[in-house]
Amino acid sequence: MGTAQSWLESANAAHCDFPIQNLPYGIFSNAANPSPRIGVAIGDQILDLSVLAASGLLKIPGAEPAVFSQPTLNGFIGLGEQAWTAARARIAELLDSGCATLRDDAALRARALSSQADATMHLPVHIPGYTDFYSSKEHATNVGAMLRDPNNALLPNWKEIPIGYNGRASSVVVSGTPVLRPNGQIKLPDQERPIFSACRKLDFELETGFIIGQPSKLGSPIACENAESHIFGMVLLNDWSARDLQAWEYVPLGPFNAKTFATTISPWVVTMAALEPFRVQQPAQSPEPLSYLRHAGKHAFDIQLEVYLKPEKSAEATRLSHTNFRYMYWSMAQQLAHHTVSGCNTNVGDLMGSGTISGPTRDSLGSLLELTWNGKTPLPLADGQTRSFIEDGDELILKGWCQGDGYRVGFGNCTGKVLPAIAAA
Template sequence: MTLLKSWVASANSAETDFPLNNLPYGVFSTDDLDPRCGVAIGDMILDCRAAEEAGLLVVADEPLFDVPFWNEVMEDGSETWAKLRARLTAILAAGSEDEAAAKDMLVAREGVELHMPCLVAEYTDFYAGRQHAQNMGAILRGSPSLPANWLHIPIGYNGRASSVVVSGTDIHRPNGQTKAPDAEMPSFGPSKRLDIELEMGAIVGKSTDLGQPITVDEADDMIFGYVLLNDWSARDIQGWEYQPLGPFQGKAFGTTISPWIVTAAALEDFRAPTPERDFTLLPYLNGSKDGLYDIELEVLMQPEGAAKATSIAKTNYNRMYYSAAEQLCHHAIGGCAMTAGDLLGSGTISGADKSEYGSLMELSWAGKEPFTLDTGETRGFLEDGDTMTLRGAAKGDGYKIGFGDCVGKILPAVTWPAK
């Protein structure tokens, strides 16, 4: 598909993340407007509440935009999703008869405050990037061999929805227990090996009943859209606590997502196949569609006081071993009820080359091989004041489908005991 033209001039630039082909969903506010749902188009945002109240954007029997989150739209089902996207495209397309009315409902993106785009019901993080899993095995166990189950099931753990925050939210360095290899007892204090994980997040748009499994194709149809996701990780806290039950406090202190939900419909032309399997997956994990997407990804680091950020890694979502639909299918196969607003983290996305590694743990090989920034500073893990930015876009013919930046800055640990 080529670029679709809009009467919003900035949406027709090859450089914008938000052409008419995209139409991602977010929540914004200004000094004069309380938080409300909006759709990004070029350098503007269409105010969905205002458009609905004016009768310009009515796609359901009941109001959808009288709340500052997109869960109402999700829960109304896929027929409403399709109607909404078609109606938005009609309103914003070049030559639209609605241009005059809709112009008054546009708000400049610059200067607005962006909020969580949806209420996150539950958060599950997967471990579905093969290169990352092999790298972690080599670092932690001295061998890149995978766990016996890894090539057969998407491994994951249930995280904390309460710790999921929108881009731009500062993250405090976590306190916790760690244990040095030569120490007899653990100690307490701020994490010294603070890391990021470059991931994609899939947002579930439909609920299932307790006890009811789903197929991969049904799971694919349930995914409302995608966000960039940074699952901040305290490697030293995680290393002491994770055996035998897996991540807990080392992962519970913060997960950042980009502010715009890019719909599955907007990414349809960018589907990519999952890789050839070492073993044939069990039949319940088979689907009829390509499950991954060709989305180029980048990680940038900017120390406090630096004039600009350094690009430290570039990779692609198509490097994953398991798709979001396969992960969602496996999540529900035992009868776990899924809820509209559930967030599934893909797991760290790393490619075969070191320049494609999606975590500092890999880029610095657990701190043993520090990397150099454009400022001349070196890093093994995050220092206080560092700002991390994730970027991603699927690139078409003269346009791109972008997500907006996923940004977080590290603040010092909270003093404990509290004073």
């Protein structure tokens, strides 16, 4: 679909996130129909797949029409790769500039297309489990140098294992959901015991996430060379982090309340089929990984990523970071292979976070912890303010896209506004 054009003109704009080459899936509702259902983003519109299925225009092997009327993508995803491929091909056919079926049927088009501006987006999948990795060498090096030893920034296991931890699936929210500043224990440097307080060092983490599409059985590891076939698609992900809570609690077992209060994902799931043209070589790995973590070929993806911060009373957002997913040391396939090598099973809809994505330059760092070096060098904003960490009322906006020849495959925005902490009783 590299040179294809849609009859929907908004989909053909050079900087549109959702051309016919993309076709990401999401769950939406609107005033005309308040029931959450499956849609595909195209241009500035949403194509209602429940309408197409009910009209007999979207017949997918093994799929009942009702699957497109469900409030999550899990049922559709669970149909498997053959169904995904068939659905993508048929949707692309119906939206192609040369196809009159939907283009010339004004009544059907009016029912099947809805404005994105008028829609409410919902969490796209039911998430049985959530795992967050720590797979950016640049990020891990920065954090190690900052908080431990600059001469031994990476722990001995980091280049051997895709480090990760099991997060909290229940607090994953869709873009646009407000985020409450968390409360918890903070250990101040001049006090012997911790205090109970609202977080004072609230941060973002620029990440992507991948959605499991093909499950695995308990006791059956996923081979690294086959791991990508288990992935349905990707989202943008902001793993909000309370750095001061984390500093006190993470020894000996790692993150807990510092991460559990909210994780925001973008509403559109960009399929691996749409990302395939943007496959690139991942960074060189040394030492060579153990055999179960080896895969031949290209397993990184050229996804440009940005973070913006917009203060509550400011008319302008400031870009804080511009980086790229291709910098990630451990690939998604390696992450999934390691996750399951113990026999851990996966389920349709499981979410796997990449970990903070940082690049090699100061303006490509994926967290305020790095950008301000733990608050020591505040960042200037466009309206004259500065930030060491996130303040109440600030909105964080993540953007991501792959740049093609005359088109881009985008993720849309992943946003969240921070609200004040609930006062302790």
